[in-house]
Amino acid sequence: MEDWKTNRNVFWTLATPGTLWLIAFFLVPLAFLFVLSFSSKAMIDGQISINQYDYFSGLTNYLRSFNPDIVSIFIRTLWWSALATLACLIIAYPIAFGICFAPDRWRPLLLMLIVLPFWINLLIRTYALMAVLRDNGLVNSALGAVGLGPLPLMNNTFGVIFGLVYVYMPFMVLPLYATIERLDKSFLEASLDLGGTQFQTFRNITLPLTMPGIVTGVVLVFIPCLGTFLTSELLGGTSSWMIGNVIQSQFGPANDWPFGSALSLLLMYATFAVLAVRAFLSRNSKGVDV
Amino acid sequence: MAALLKPGQGPLDYGKRRWLRAVFVAVLVMLYTPILVLIAYSFNIQNRGGIWKGFTLENYAKAWHNSDLMSALLNSLSIAFISTIFATVIGAMVAVLLWRFRFPGKAAYEGAMALPIVIPEICMGVAMLLFYARTGMMTGMTHLPWPLNLGTPSPSPTSPCFPFVAVVVRSRLVGFNRQLEEASKDLGASEWQTFTRILIPYMMPGLVAGALLAFTLSLDDFVITFFTSGPETVTFPVKIYSMVKTGVKYEVNAASTILIVITIVATVIAMKLQAPDKAGH
Numbered sequence: 001m002e003d004w005k006t007n008r009n010v011f012w013t014l015a016t017p018g019t020l021w022l023i024a025f026f027l028v029p030l031a032f033l034f035v036l037s038f039s040s041k042a043m044i045d046g047q048i049s050i051n052q053y054d055y056f057s058g059l060t061n062y063l064r065s066f067n068p069d070i071v072s073i074f075i076r077t078l079w080w081s082a083l084a085t086l087a088c089l090i091i092a093y094p095i096a097f098g099i100c101f102a103p104d105r106w107r108p109l110l111l112m113l114i115v116l117p118f119w120i121n122l123l124i125r126t127y128a129l130m131a132v133l134r135d136n137g138l139v140n141s142a143l144g145a146v147g148l149g150p151l152p153l154m155n156n157t158f159g160v161i162f163g164l165v166y167v168y169m170p171f172m173v174l175p176l177y178a179t180i181e182r183l184d185k186s187f188l189e190a191s192l193d194l195g196g197t198q199f200q201t202f203r204n205i206t207l208p209l210t211m212p213g214i215v216t217g218v219v220l221v222f223i224p225c226l227g228t229f230l231t232s233e234l235l236g237g238t239s240s241w242m243i244g245n246v247i248q249s250q251f252g253p254a255n256d257w258p259f260g261s262a263l264s265l266l267l268m269y270a271t272f273a274v275l276a277v278r279a280f281l282s283r284n285s286k287g288v289d290v
Numbered sequence: 291m292a293a294l295l296k297p298g299q300g301p302l303d304y305g306k307r308r309w310l311r312a313v314f315v316a317v318l319v320m321l322y323t324p325i326l327v328l329i330a331y332s333f334n335i336q337n338r339g340g341i342w343k344g345f346t347l348e349n350y351a352k353a354w355h356n357s358d359l360m361s362a363l364l365n366s367l368s369i370a371f372i373s374t375i376f377a378t379v380i381g382a383m384v385a386v387l388l389w390r391f392r393f394p395g396k397a398a399y400e401g402a403m404a405l406p407i408v409i410p411e412i413c414m415g416v417a418m419l420l421f422y423a424r425t426g427m428m429t430g431m432t433h434l435p436w437p438l439n440l441g442t443p444s445p446s447p448t449s450p451c452f453p454f455v456a457v458v459v460r461s462r463l464v465g466f467n468r469q470l471e472e473a474s475k476d477l478g479a480s481e482w483q484t485f486t487r488i489l490i491p492y493m494m495p496g497l498v499a500g501a502l503l504a505f506t507l508s509l510d511d512f513v514i515t516f517f518t519s520g521p522e523t524v525t526f527p528v529k530i531y532s533m534v535k536t537g538v539k540y541e542v543n544a545a546s547t548i549l550i551v552i553t554i555v556a557t558v559i560a561m562k563l564q565a566p567d568k569a570g571h
Contacts, residue, residue, distance in 0.1 A: 004393035010481055014387035018380045018403070018452065026406055026450075029417035032424055094313045101304040110314075112561060117321045119557040123512045123527040124546045127534050128324035131331065138327055141341075166320070227410025230512065234534065244412045251416050251517065261420070264413045271410055 037061055037261035053258065061262035070246065070263070077242040080157070081225035084164035088172040088221050089214065091165070096176035100183075111177060118170035126234050129163055130154065133235070159235035160242075164225050171224070172217040179213025212282055219278045223271050243267055325550070332543035349544040359545055362529035369525060370509040373451055377504035381455025382497055386489070388456070389463040406450040407457075414450060415517035422518055450514075451507050455500035462496025495563045502560035506553055
């Protein structure tokens with residue numbers, strides 16, 4: 001690696017476009033968001049203006065976020081994201097484990113089968129899921145054929161959490177696969193040779209050594225779950241709003257951009273908190289690195 | 291002792307465990323049933339009850355003649371195409387920069403480059419909406435003729451795209467033998483010649499994989515365009531969203547099927563190119 005001073009022309013040529021792009025289309029918009037979150041709608045001639053703002057008018061928007069309705073939606077968002085993440089982990093762990101111990105030539109194909117749906121448009125996947133979970137959808141038709149009544153599979157909590165698991169599961173499988181694959185199998189042999197049961201080996205050897213993959217997977221699933229608004233809107237309905245739906249409505253029908261900005265920043269800070277926890281955990285971990 | 295066990299019964303042959311295979315098959319069924327149902331129903335005769343009425347290609351014809359839907363699909367593809375070019379070039383430059391140079395504040399710079407990857411999309415979407423609305427770019431752009439009026443949403447998908455490209459290209463560059471570059475310069479090649487004749491051919495698989503990744507990501511983008519698209523620049527996912535909210539039409543399935551095929555082809559090519567045996571490690 002060379003020092004940037006040895007070849008300044010090349011350095012600046014390479015650095016300029018990306019940096020400018022990042023500033024213009026990423027950092028500046030975020031700065032707008034930040035400023036607006038401390039603003040309020042301007043009063044013009046005694047009327048509240050639709051699109052003029054008093055900038056830096058105080059912390060009103062943040063204080064309003066502590067309104068019990070919003071707090072309960074925040075808590076619901078955290079709780080549902082946690083449930084969806086846990087469900088992903090429970091399903092993805094055996095999947096990743098199975099792929100790692102499959103014959104070599106099968107492994108890329110199996111991994112691809114799990115990851116491929118992830119590349120299909122999020123909206124199309126959610127739409128596809130709606131057709132299966134609807135009251136007269138595939139699952140309920142199948143249940144009806146064997147004489148079981150239609151189950152309410154969407155427009156409720158189950159629908160949202162199932163949707164989140166369906167959409168984000170590949171994010172969990174990939175990091176788990178990466179750590180389990182690099183796990184030294186002789187540790188498992190040693191444990192089993194020395195009389196450990198399969199369960200003891202899993203709890204005392206496999207689980208601690210694959211913890212970094214678990215942490216990465218949890219972060220990768222939990223963060224997009226926090227920001228969900230499409231899944232909760234299409235599979236949940238109005239009684240299942242998550243914080244993303246509140247933000248969307250502030251920028252849409254409710255037309256309160258400053259409040260929406262404050263909420264999106266709070267969501268972003270929550271994301272950073274999750275990442276900080278992850279950084280802390282990975283520093284103290286002894287397992288296989290991802 | 292291990293020699294007495296039949297193949298597949300060893301304590302570490304987890305791949306042969308029945309319950310593990312059952313879980314795997316169950317998850318595959320869960321992942322693929324909705325998508326296969328969607329594709330199958332794109333060939334169904336339109337009806338309200340959501341039952342199978344018979345095979346037809348009529349939905350594809352209807353989708354084809356639905357000019358709103360087709361122009362949305364065309365918008366999506368052209369936006370994806372434009373942002374792929376930008377994202378690939380810029381992402382590759384950032385990758386080379388981070389791979390080649392040591393500079394003060396590098397860790398912070400890398401952190402800033404990773405931000406678009408980790409920030410929730412909805413935050414990006416509303417920030418972009420604010421940015422366009424406040425700078426007046428939204429109204430200014432929509433009055434331009436066709437390919438240019440797409441400018442409003444197109445930088446926005448690019449913004450979160452190029453850091454992904456940078457990650458892919460950089461992981462490819464890790465395997466590069468720096469002596470090749472030195473040899474080229476020793477033999478009198480200029481910086482530019484070395485770049486185009488040595489580094490770019492080496493990066494090529496990473497560039498193609500990165501470009502396809504950027505293409506699928508921006509084709510996939512719903513959230514950001516949902517907030518930033520004006521009435522003139524509706525993209526395919528945004529159009530589908532409004533159609534889904536008004537009721538089930540199998541022409542949506544037909545158009546979705548086309549998009550799924552495009553996405554899967556792009557992804558499979560990208561994965562083939564990224565396969566470790568082709569990456570030259």
